[in-house]
Amino acid sequence: MKNKLLFSVATLSVVVAVSAVELKSLSSQVDTSLAVQQVNWAENVEISINKDDNSFRFQSNGIPSHGFAEKYLIPNDVMSMPFSDNAADEFTVVKSAEYFKETQIDTTITTQPTYVTDTTNTSLGRIGVAITGAQIFNDYEDMERSITALDDNVVHDHVPFVDECNGHTLVNGTNYHYHGIPLCVTDSLDVEGQHSMMIGVLEDGFPVYGNQGINGVTVTNDDLDECSGHFEATPEFPEGIYHYHLTADEAPYMINCYHGEVSDSIKHGNHGQGGPGPDFSAVADQLNVSVAQLREALGQTMPPDFDKAAKALGITAQALRDALPPPQ
Ligand SMILES: [Zn+2]
Numbered sequence: 251m252k253n254k255l256l257f258s259v260a261t262l263s264v265v266v267a268v269s270a271v272e273l274k275s276l277s278s279q280v281d282t283s284l285a286v287q288q289v290n291w292a293e294n295v296e297i298s299i300n301k302d303d304n305s306f307r308f309q310s311n312g313i314p315s316h317g318f319a320e321k322y323l324i325p326n327d328v329m330s331m332p333f334s335d336n337a338a339d340e341f342t343v344v345k346s347a348e349y350f351k352e353t354q355i356d357t358t359i360t361t362q363p364t365y366v367t368d369t370t371n372t373s374l375g376r377i378g379v380a381i382t383g384a385q386i387f388n389d390y391e392d393m394e395r396s397i398t399a400l401d402d403n404v405v406h407d408h409v410p411f412v413d414e415c416n417g418h419t420l421v422n423g424t425n426y427h428y429h430g431i432p433l434c435v436t437d438s439l440d441v442e443g444q445h446s447m448m449i450g451v452l453e454d455g456f457p458v459y460g461n462q463g464i465n466g467v468t469v470t471n472d473d474l475d476e477c478s479g480h481f482e483a484t485p486e487f488p489e490g491i492y493h494y495h496l497t498a499d500e501a502p503y504m505i506n507c508y509h510g511e512v513s514d515s516i517k518h519g520n521h522g523q524g525g526p527g528p529d530f531s532a533v534a535d536q537l538n539v540s541v542a543q544l545r546e547a548l549g550q551t552m553p554p555d556f557d558k559a560a561k562a563l564g565i566t567a568q569a570l571r572d573a574l575p576p577p578q
């Protein structure tokens with residue numbers, strides 16, 4: 251009887267503790283600066299914490315510290331995605347040592363992320379940075395979100411389009427990025443039976459993890475909210491924090507919306523210098539409209555309503571699609 255009573259008291263306190271975590275995370279300001287400072291960033295990453303404006307600056311050469319596959323498949327025509335399974339002639343095999351180029355990554359991210367109810371779809375291009383110096387992208391290869399990189403992966407004679415770390419570069423050899431759990435990182439970092447370790451930060455400031463939840467239980471999309479996140483204690487935030495999990499069971503593998511507050515430039519994916527986000531001025535030039543007209547027509551949502559935007563610009567939806575960034 252006594253044992254039973256003790257047990258129920260213990261259960262009750264666990265429940266209270268969990269709600270306290272949620273309440274705390276929702277109502278009070280979290281601060282990630284200590285965790286960001288302590289994370290084991292690769293040697294090619296420079297982190298500077300700015301206590302005055304509660305942010306940190308991430309700079310790297312964009313080359314993942316775990317290295318590359320020896321060779322990659324680079325599509326001859328990016329617009330021909332999704333690729334057929336056995337069409338070797340759709341690709342050129344490149345040697346990464348010769349083809350891949352450094353990319354100066356420089357982004358400033360808040361250390362006081364704010365959880366908001368309204369979510370914002372992530373854009374093409376960088377949506378976060380990883381401890382390896384490489385970038386985190388969302389699931390998709392195209393602005394319309396019709397092609398999921400991992401589901402459309404192709405391997406010919408052991409040469410991959412997306413490598414075994416779930417990453418690859420853009421077709422020009424720059425901007426190495428992940429479209430799935432960076433297994434080359436999590437395999438060595440995560441400990442069996444424990445929650446995954448922080449492997450990066452999204453542009454909204456919330457941390458990103460592999461797919462091990464509390465006690466190392468595999469996290470699937472069913473365990474997470476619409477942005478692949480949840481409130482929970484993590485190794486770096488024992489008090490609990492809203493955080494994202496990359497998953498391996500099925501799409502979405504990545505983070506397709508932010509649950510944190512983001513600026514307009516992050517919404518459009520053209521934040522920061524050298525970022526691979528859509529170059530609106532080039533698209534506007536091509537369509538013979540102003541950048542302001544283009545932005546207004548495309549609106550604030552990702553993906554944009556192409557038909558509506560084309561109508562507003564007085565062009566065909568096809569012309570607009572053709573002018574927008576190719577798959578990545
Ligand atoms: Zn978690």
Ligand SMILES: [Zn+2]
Pocket residue numbers: 387391399418419427429578
């Ligand atoms: Zn890609």
